[in-house]
Every structure is written in structure tokens, then in C-alpha cells.
Amino acid sequence: MTGATLSSILEDQTLAFGRFAQIGRAEAAAMLAGLYEHSDWIVEAALQDHPFASLAALKRRLVEVVSDSSREQRLALIRAHPPLSAKAKIDESIAKDSRSEQSLVGLDKCSPEEFEALTTLNAQYLEKFGWPFILAVRGPRGLGLSRAAIIASLNRRLAMPAEEEFEECLRQIHRIAEMRLDERLGLEPTLGSQVWDACEALAKFSEDTDGLTVTYLSEAHKNCAALLRQQMQSAGFDEVFEDLVGNVVGVYKGDPGQSGSAVGACKRLMTGSHYDTVRNGGKYDGRIGIQIPIVAVTQLKKTGIRLPFDLEVIGFSEEEGVRFKCTFLGSGAVAGKFDLSVLGATDANGVRLDQALQAEGRIVNPDSLKSIAREPSDYLGFVEIHIEQGPVLTQQDLPLGAVTSINGSARYMVEIRGLASHAGTTPMTGRRDAAAAAAEFMVELEQVARQMPDCVATVGQLQVVNGSTNVVPGRVTLSLDLRAPTNGQRDELVQKAMTLLEDTCHRRRVELTCQQTLLASAAPSAPGLQDAWEASIAQLGLPIFRLPSGAGHDAMKLHEVMPQAMLFVRGENLGISHNPLESSTNHDLQLGCEAFLNLLSQLSLNPHHPNA
């Protein structure tokens, strides 16, 4: 099998867009009229570059036209949209597309309370921002949001700063256009919708009735594992099993004939992510990194394609560390790095980890762990797809990004002790104000971090201990979280932060205690695998955008034993994660699937991938 053959999976999509690419510019413009509400200038400007190599490239160009336009033009674009109205159906001034979208979600069937809420909130919104509230009411899956969800969204966005809300409206407008474009061209993000639906199915299992909570070895966790096995079996994996620590593994065998192996066995490519969640977490964190490969294998199986390597997809059982405060239990075991000392850790009810495992008949000991640990030399490496969990791709208007490194980090708990004294009687110059020292440190630390590319520094906890309005602060505690793409940069950031902290405290004659609570190594992407992801993105007609991962991922564990590289998929709502608002669209997930298939194609061209 070759990369060319693999890409035939996406033939339907390619053909449909290919037909559009072949028509003339004027006809294309006519097809796309109304894509942007009363603003056909956007389509006309974009189509100067017609024909486009891909749907993604066309969409990208449309986004660029808007972002390159003047603020007045962008404001006019937003204002061209009708407000979300219960009366949409009868208002003839509203464009047909908008009418049908608003009607789809039943805005014309509002209860009196819903009508009242919408009317009031719309008025407040218009009053605050000076433009109407824009929401792609068809939602992230294109099937329509509930009226309750629409009202909640309006409520939430009413609290945003104007500049951010302006940008969010433009993003919603592009999302509306993206779905209208599908209709015009007869396209559908089938694979993305499959991934979205699979995530939805998995999210049916939760420990809480309200939000999504799946912690290690809970009933919901077991149900998730069972569903993953079933999904893998349906997809056509050759082997599906659950290992001792709860990892769900599916292997789609390669073709040794293609692999060029002398011994009749393929190398393996490992991929996957975790299926546990934080409390009240999101449906996509971890899980799209399992579901996208499963959907890809569905396609491989359906078209009878075999790769020149085994594809091993793992749903890691534990990454978040919620229940036992120990992270990476699943990927740690696979990497052969399971730390037996964590078996004594207890959950909130006092249940020990080893007891919880034994209750399931899982006997974890050095011998049994050996059977899980992979032999790194069997592997080409590990790739992981993950929702970004940050705002960078959203702000760049890009659906995909190539991860350069999983940032290393260091954490500290800091205590600053000055002299508590009377706020009225202690002159400014004689003070030993612990909070003033903390504030000066924070302001300067922010500057330091800003000057170091891709580094972040955060004071997330901060408190004047027993503070009173009329007492100069005598004691402050604060937390410090420093992250950088390489260990060298991390150490430089740590050193600068510590010098700054010590100098500030010395200058202000306050005392300092600083305790390191975490030191984690950076996991830079293997250049070869990162290159392959970048090529896969470029193949989609999208610009290559590189970013580090500020959060930890299973790939950090695998990094200890084999080359790894990650792909990030944009998250909606400014990339919020560990939160029910975490969201991804079927269109972005579609691109994730396509990029993964492209990656398999890239790696097929060179199965003995020379790596990190």
C-alpha cells in the first residue's frame, strides 16, 4: 500500500470539492452568494484565488479576507446579521439562510419565558456591545442547539469584554458560513461527525448526574472501557483487549510484505490518549485521541487497506490523577514506568489503589507489569491527537497545530513574611508589606515570561493570610507555576524567577520561603514525527502552525522510551477545557481524521522512519 492509495479513503470529499474547483469564478461566486450575511464581498474577494486546492484552503482564505478587512467592515459584517429572535420566521428582512437556521432550532417555538429571556438578553447585549448577538445556532455538530443552550450562551457571552466578544462573533460567523458551504457544495464531514458521536456515546457514562466525571476504576470508567472495546471491534481491529491497568488496546495489523521486514513482522506505530476525565470535565479531552484513530481504522478496514506497520491504538485508563492523585497510570504502565510505590495511594474514601485494583481481580506487581510494558524497539514511535485545551488555535483561526514540545514545568509554594502593622500609622517608606512584595514580583515575573518565547509563568493562588483592611499585610502565600518548551528554557525561567523573587524580597526587607513542589521534564517532539504531522497538515491545504503544549499528556510518558509527536485540534470557546464548555466541531474533528490518515500515509512512505 502507498500513501496515494490511502488517500482514496477521502475520495468522496475530494471529488465533491473537485467539481467545485472546476467551475468558473463567476459561477462559483453565485453558488456561494449569501455565505456571509448580506456580505458577498467576502466570497468575491476570496474567489480571486479560485480554484483552491482543498476545502480547507478555501475556508482559510475566507477567514483571511475577513481578518484583513478594516474594523468598520468587520463591524458591518456582524451588524448585517439579524438578532436571534423568536419572531425570525415572519421577519422578511432576514436572509433566508438565517431564517431557516433560526427555525431549525425552534426559535419560533419559544415558551413565553424563553421569549422574555431572549428579548431581555438581546437588548442587554446590544446595549453593551453595540452589535447583535451572533451564534451559530446549528451548533458544533450541525444538528441545532437547544433553546436553553442558546440562552445560556447568550448569558455567558454578555459577560465577555467587548474586544473578545467582537472576535467571537466573527468566529461564529465563519462557523455559520462553514455549514452553509457544505450545503452549497453537497459536502459533509462524515468522519468528524462519527468521532463527535462516538465522544457523545462515551460521555453517557459518568459518576455524576450533572457533569461528566470518569475517575479510575469507577463504574462509569468500566463502562467506558467496555464501550471502547466494542467500538474497536466494530471498527475492525484485528486484536482488541483490555490490559491489567485498564488500558483498552486495539491492534490493526500491518502487511509484513509491504514493511520490508526480513523476519515477517511489522514495526508498530502507537497512538491513543486517555479516557478518564477530571470532575465535571469535557467530552473531548483525551477521548478524540482514541476516537479519531478508531474512525481511521474503520475506513482502512472498509477499503481493505493494510499499512506497512501495525497500528496500535490505546485508550489509556488513567491520566488525570483525580481519584488517587497519581497521574499517567495507564501510559506509565505501557512505557514500563509504572511506579509501584503509588499502589499505597488512597482515594477520598480511604480506598487504597492496590485494593481497588485487586477488587477487580487486577494483580499489579513487577511480574504482571512486565507483560504490559512495551519493547520500545518494536515501535516507530507514538503519536497523540489531543484537543488543544488553550486559546492559541482559536485565536489564530486555525483548526490544527503541530506540537513542538510538551513543556517542562516547575512548581513552587512561596511564603513571604513582612511585618503586619497599622495601615494608617505606618508610612509608605517604612513598610515591610508582604503583599506589595508579592505584587512587585508578579508584575516583573510576567515581563520575564513574556520575553521568553512559549514560556508561561502563573501565580494561581495568592492570599494575604489573615488580612484586614486596615493592616499592612504581614504574610502572603502564593503558588508559582513555570513552564517552558525545553528543560534548558525551564531552568532559565526558574533561575530568573528565583532571582527576581529573592531580589524583590531582599530589597523590601521581607522574608521568603520557597518550596519546590514539582519538577517535570520537557518532552520535545521527535523531529521526524513532527515533520510527518506538519506534512499531513500541509497536505490538507492548511498553513503549518507550530505550538508547544502547556499541559501534560500521555505522550510525556511515552517520550521516556520512544519518539513522540502530537497534533492539536482547536477547541471552541477559546479552548476552554476541564470544563463542560469544552467543545469541538465535527468539521475540526473531520480535519483531525484527515490529518491522521495523511500521517499514516506519510509514515507509509518511509516505514523505517529515521527518528529522534
Added chain:
Amino acid sequence: MTGATLSSILEDQTLAFGRFAQIGRAEAAAMLAGLYEHSDWIVEAALQDHPFASLAALKRRLVEVVSDSSREQRLALIRAHPPLSAKAKIDESIAKDSRSEQSLVGLDKCSPEEFEALTTLNAQYLEKFGWPFILAVRGPRGLGLSRAAIIASLNRRLAMPAEEEFEECLRQIHRIAEMRLDERLGLEPTLGSQVWDACEALAKFSEDTDGLTVTYLSEAHKNCAALLRQQMQSAGFDEVFEDLVGNVVGVYKGDPGQSGSAVGACKRLMTGSHYDTVRNGGKYDGRIGIQIPIVAVTQLKKTGIRLPFDLEVIGFSEEEGVRFKCTFLGSGAVAGKFDLSVLGATDANGVRLDQALQAEGRIVNPDSLKSIAREPSDYLGFVEIHIEQGPVLTQQDLPLGAVTSINGSARYMVEIRGLASHAGTTPMTGRRDAAAAAAEFMVELEQVARQMPDCVATVGQLQVVNGSTNVVPGRVTLSLDLRAPTNGQRDELVQKAMTLLEDTCHRRRVELTCQQTLLASAAPSAPGLQDAWEASIAQLGLPIFRLPSGAGHDAMKLHEVMPQAMLFVRGENLGISHNPLESSTNHDLQLGCEAFLNLLSQLSLNPHHPNA
């Protein structure tokens, strides 16, 4: 009676110092040898200006010689002192004075535990600072500290920054010299010791067994009132009574013949302060403002002196607002400003203020209050002596200061709301960090306040709400306390602070809520009365030092109806107050008594004082 006659009260002191002033410089130097441990250069340098006008002027010069010397000389002075040692008695290298001082407090009678503690702490102290621990072991009254108090002091000062501890050692050395000087010259701060002892007697009554707590209408409070009445009666006041709200009032009648009054009645001078305390408060806060005038009247009565005005001394029953959260109940009633709406206020046990008053047979209503409210035109004004409750006089090495104004103030509760987001995945530039906004505001506010003379700005409470190490702060609450000597300066400070806060939040795209919780007017001193205090200080041979009061005092209430001016007496331990460490020496209290007698003398020269 004239001022000259009044000053005869201090004749003993004056004569003793006068004898010293008459001897030659060499003999004087010989008398004062050893005043400073192995450092007679200090006495020799100071005596270049011999003879001095007063004891206070000599002491002041000694302090100046040390503060004008090089750091090496000051360090050598500190190092010339022996460590506090349980073996002091047998160590022949230690100067005689130090041996007898250490022996006085029984350092040679240490238990094994005390010996162990002293040895260990002394070693740690020497290790940290590089010089021995210096403490005037005779204490603030000259009678010797307990060994437990010495060890506690050592423990506390071990935690100080080096620069402050260096200064504190020099202050202790001057205190040691001050007491040695008394011995050499045969002087004694008799009046100061009387005040100190009276404060000690008053402090026997407390609601708590541990610390000093005297809240309004408690058993301890009633006992204090009874003791004050008794002290006033013993002192020889002509009238002593307790009024409806618990103020203890003593009137020492003036001589209408001297007053020049046509109607045979004198004008009155009111003085006094409060006798209630905060929880676990100090023994001197408020109380020296009652005890110094009582001791002064003792002297007037003993010498048969009558002033050309009535002297009315009031122990105000309530100033701190601890029990019912309403402040100035005592002075408010005297000023005719008792707010009847506070009668419904409840204490922590749900007891209403009016119930608590009625239980004592105190019926507070508009009619009964009329009998307390003074007629302002009967008064020359109000003067109040108070412990500074701040570090300024200590840092200036000055025992007394003339108050220019009681600062006006404004307080706010501020909430800053940004966007909580992942500390790892949110780049520095995309953040809406509520804590970073607070920190920037705090740093700039500090600069603003520093540039406005005698103004202070304090963020005393500060907290990231529900902060986590790995989450960019989404919400911060902080308190803001702004004070300035005049209402104009206060309003300017408020305006600058608010502009700064709004600009910072706007720039950082975070939202702001700011609620004013207090706005209090400044109470500038009446120029005539302030002049009289300054003349009284100058008469002692001390430099005139002016400072505002950052804290509120009873004089603020009287300010609403009559001229007022305050005198501050230095507090030990960097002026700490509302704390058991609050302290004043009998020598400083002696100067307070002398300054008050001088003030009476000043005002006697012009009984129809032209005022504010």
C-alpha cells in the same frame, strides 16, 4: 498663676540636671564614663556641647552622635556589648554596669532549660546577624524583665531583617544608657513611672485571662471605670463622676480670678482618651491620655496650683468599636454627636446595645444625651495625648511628636474578574489574569501614595478566589484603604487610585467592581493648640517633629465641635499597637507628663486662646 510657677512642679528634676550642667566638661565626661559599653567616644563627642539646657537635650545629642557615626563605629558599639549570658556574673571581661544589669534580672539564676534556650538562641542570633543580641534587660519601667520575657524577645528579634535589627540594637543601647544616666545624675522619671504603674493597675482588668481585652460595658470595663474614678479622686480632682454612657470625668477647677472672666466662671480645657481596648490589645493605647493628665493634676493639687481655666479630664468609655461595631460612643456623646440609630446594634451574642445599657440602668435617649453633650463655646478646646501606634517616632529616635492632622480616609472593597484558564496552555499575551491586574494596580498605587506626603494606601486583604496552582486567576478580591491629612488630599488620592484601577483593568481586559465602604473626614489640628504643643516640646529641649495621625482618635469626634490638637508619645517595638507587644518606657511617659504640664503653662499665658 503663671507658667513659670507651674514649671516649679518639675523643680527636683531641673535642679538635679542643673547641678550637672554646672560642672566642667572633663568632670562631666568622667561621670558619664561607661554610659556606652567600652565606647566613651560617644559621651566625649556629645559633651563638646556641654552644658545642655535639659536632660532631654543631652540624650538627644548622644543619639545624634551615634547616628552620625560610621556604620563601622555603630557595629563596633554593638559588638562592644557582652552577649546575654547565664555566666555573666563570672565573666570578668564584661563591664560592671552590664554585669549588674544582667544580674538584676537573674540571668545568673537560669534554669537548665532557660540556660539551654538562651545559649542556643544567642548562637543562632550571632550566626544570623554577626553581632550579639542587645536588650535593655531592665525593661520599660527599669525594674527588670522576666527571663521568659527576655527569651521571648530574643526569639522574636531573631526573625527580624538584619537592617532593622541593627537599628533596634542601637535603640536598646540608648535605652540602657538612658537608665545608666539616671543613676549617674541621681535622677528618676517619677511622673512617668506613676503613669506606667497606673496603666499596669488598669490592665489588671480584662475579659480574657491571656491578653488584655476590655470591651464596652463588660465586667472588666466597669472595673476600669471604677478604678479611674478612684485614681481621679486620689489625684485631687474637684469633681469626679461617671456619665450615662460610661465616660469617667474629672474636673480640676480653675481660678476664675486668674481667668479674667467677667462672670466669675472659667473656660475649660478638655483632655482625655479612651479606656476600652481591642481584643488582646495594648496597655497604653488610649489610657496614657487619661493617666498623664491625672498625674499632672496630682502635681497641681500637691503644689496648690490653680490654672486660669477648668481642666476637664475624660476617660472615654468606648472608642474601638469592638463589641458593637460602633466606634466613638463615649466621645461622640460628649461632642453631642451620639447617633441613636446605633442603639439597635448587637454584639456577638445578639445582645442589643440599648439592652446592654438598660441592664446597667443607663437610659440613653435624646433627652438624657443632652445632659452629656458639652456646650462648645465653654471650651478652649480639646487636647489628646496618645501613644503613636506607628514607627515614625521610633525611627526618628524622638520621644514626642506634634500631630498635624488626623488623616481622613476612604475604604473600598474591590473585585476584579478576568478569565480563569489553563496556566499551561494560555500564552502570556492572551491572558485575562485577574491577579496580574491586581498586582500591577498595587505596584503603581504604592508609587502614587509614596509621592503624596503623609498619605498612605494599603491593600490589606487580597485573595485569588478558588485559586489553583495551574489555573490563571479568574477572580480576585482585595480591600483598599486610603488615608491623607486633608480631605482635599484624600480625594486626590482616591481619584488617582480609582483612575489607576480602572485604567489597569481596562488595559488588561478584566472587569471591575469597586464599592466604597467608608469615607471619613480629616481632622486637621487647630493651629493655636498645635503651636502650644510644639512650644511645650521645644521647652523640653527636644526638636519639634510634626506628623499626621494615620489612626482615628477621640479627637476626631471632638474636632466636629471644637478646636483640637494631639501629642504623640513614641511606642517601643517599632510602635506596634493593638498587640500585647505595645510598650512605652517610663522615661517617654515622663516626657509626656512634662510636655502636658508645659502645655498647661503655655495655655495659662493666654487663657482666651485664639484658635482654629
